Amino acid sequence: MDGKRVATLTLDDGRSIELPIMSGTIGPDVIDIHELSKLGVFTYDPAFFSTASCTSEITYIDGDAGLLYYRGYPIEQLAKHSDFLEVCYLLLNGELPDAAQKAEFGAKVASHTMVHDQMARFFTGFRRDAHPMAVMVGVVGALSAFYHDSLDITNPQHREISALRLLAKVPTIAAMAHKYHTGFPFMYPKNKFSYVENFMYMMFATPAEDYVPNPVLVRALERIFILHADHEQNASTSTVRLAGSSGANPFACIASGIAALWGPAHGGANEAALKMLEEIGDVSRVKDYVQGVKDKKYRLMGFGHRVYKNMDTRASVMRETCHEVLQELGLANDRLFKLAMELEQIALSDPYFIERKLYPNVDFYSGIVLRALGIPTNMFTVIFAVGRTIGWISQWNEMIADKGQKIGRPRQLYLGAKRRDYPVREPR
Numbered sequence: 001m002d003g004k005r006v007a008t009l010t011l012d013d014g015r016s017i018e019l020p021i022m023s024g025t026i027g028p029d030v031i032d033i034h035e036l037s038k039l040g041v042f043t044y045d046p047a048f049f050s051t052a053s054c055t056s057e058i059t060y061i062d063g064d065a066g067l068l069y070y071r072g073y074p075i076e077q078l079a080k081h082s083d084f085l086e087v088c089y090l091l092l093n094g095e096l097p098d099a100a101q102k103a104e105f106g107a108k109v110a111s112h113t114m115v116h117d118q119m120a121r122f123f124t125g126f127r128r129d130a131h132p133m134a135v136m137v138g139v140v141g142a143l144s145a146f147y148h149d150s151l152d153i154t155n156p157q158h159r160e161i162s163a164l165r166l167l168a169k170v171p172t173i174a175a176m177a178h179k180y181h182t183g184f185p186f187m188y189p190k191n192k193f194s195y196v197e198n199f200m201y202m203m204f205a206t207p208a209e210d211y212v213p214n215p216v217l218v219r220a221l222e223r224i225f226i227l228h229a230d231h232e233q234n235a236s237t238s239t240v241r242l243a244g245s246s247g248a249n250p251f252a253c254i255a256s257g258i259a260a261l262w263g264p265a266h267g268g269a270n271e272a273a274l275k276m277l278e279e280i281g282d283v284s285r286v287k288d289y290v291q292g293v294k295d296k297k298y299r300l301m302g303f304g305h306r307v308y309k310n311m312d313t314r315a316s317v318m319r320e321t322c323h324e325v326l327q328e329l330g331l332a333n334d335r336l337f338k339l340a341m342e343l344e345q346i347a348l349s350d351p352y353f354i355e356r357k358l359y360p361n362v363d364f365y366s367g368i369v370l371r372a373l374g375i376p377t378n379m380f381t382v383i384f385a386v387g388r389t390i391g392w393i394s395q396w397n398e399m400i401a402d403k404g405q406k407i408g409r410p411r412q413l414y415l416g417a418k419r420r421d422y423p424v425r426e427p428r
Contacts, residue, residue, distance in 0.1 A: 066310035091394040112168035113189035132177040141255035175202030216328040230391030236260040242408040267381040273302030274367035302364030318365035
């Protein structure tokens with residue numbers, strides 16, 4: 001292999017093949033199995049636990065060390081020093097913007113925050129009690145019916161304007177879904193506000209009163225968006241990439257990501273954690289609940305993570321934000337927050353949880369923060385989708401620009417019936 005590193009696979013019939021070993025910038029090496037089909041065999045890897053589905057330069061995770069980098073920048077630094085639109089620019093373009101680039105990018109996003117007036121009529125086609133995520137899937141997918149002037153995915157300018165439209169319009173649609181569900185009138189965007197201020201205005205303002213953003217609460221939601229902006233090749237991002245590999249338009253691809261995020265194992269974790277705290281009910285019941293977890297009677301929601309086998313660095317940021325928000329709102333003695341702190345203290349000191357690496361994750365704290373901000377639980381996953389939209393767009397754009405990109409087509413291990421002939425029966 002001309003000095004290249006290889007892994008040699010030998011089958012039990014004596015046939016063998018040399019497979020190249022590839023190295024990333026950081027992280028574990030990867031064995032390239034492209035040529036494996038020459039032996040007439042394929043790999044079996046349920047849920048792709050050990051399979052890299054693509055190359056990417058956007059996000060890096062080291063679950064054992066608890067690291068998350070966006071374009072090389074540690075997430076905790078971005079959450080502390082950056083704002084959400086700056087992070088969006090970074091994810092899309094690979095570098096942080098200078099002052100002029102940031103101002104120009106913000107102005108471009110602001111120019112697209114309105115949605116076509118006919119789209120407002122879509123909402124009346126949904127029941128008032130429809131889940132906001134159902135509305136999001138339908139309305140975001142329908143954007144392609146209104147903005148079909150930029151659907152040539154081979155054209156970089158079309159991809160850029162579609163990215164800006166999605167980034168700008170998804171928060172507007174999300175706020176409209178909330179207003180429709182609650183029966184309040186839509187609040188159209190005001191571009192005098194920042195990106196996050198504008199979203200909170202559309203969510204919480206009414207025509208009857210002036211709306212003044214609270215900077216502490218705005219910063220809290222800003223951090224939530226930053227922490228959720230991207231997370232490598234998770235289920236929804238992989239869905240966006242797979243849909244995009246077929247050449248589907250970007251609006252349809254992002255709608256597919258929203259649909260995948262809707263699953264309770266993915267985007268619904270913070271809602272599940274909050275529901276668990278409500279079920280515990282009081283600090284006095286925490287020890288009994290913890291014992292019930294050990295006895296397999298209950299599930300501990302908001303602890304542990306499929307990727308992180310150490311403390312989720314996002315959880316540390318969210319914990320600090322939780323304190324700030326509850327202090328600002330005079331809720332430092334909030335029943336659920338006190339309950340959560342007691343549960344956290346026990347879990348971090350109990351050998352049962354330490355041995356199993358069941359550390360608090362970002363969802364454990366974010367549900368408490370969202371609840372304090374006045375966001376209803378049925379909107380929690382929608383908030384996740386608003387923050388994750390930029391990650392989906394960046395991943396989709398990277399894939400489309402990759403000249404080696406092909407339509408996704410996983411293989412399978414077939415366990416069904418072998419060939420059999422249809423039984424011809426004599427006519428009665």
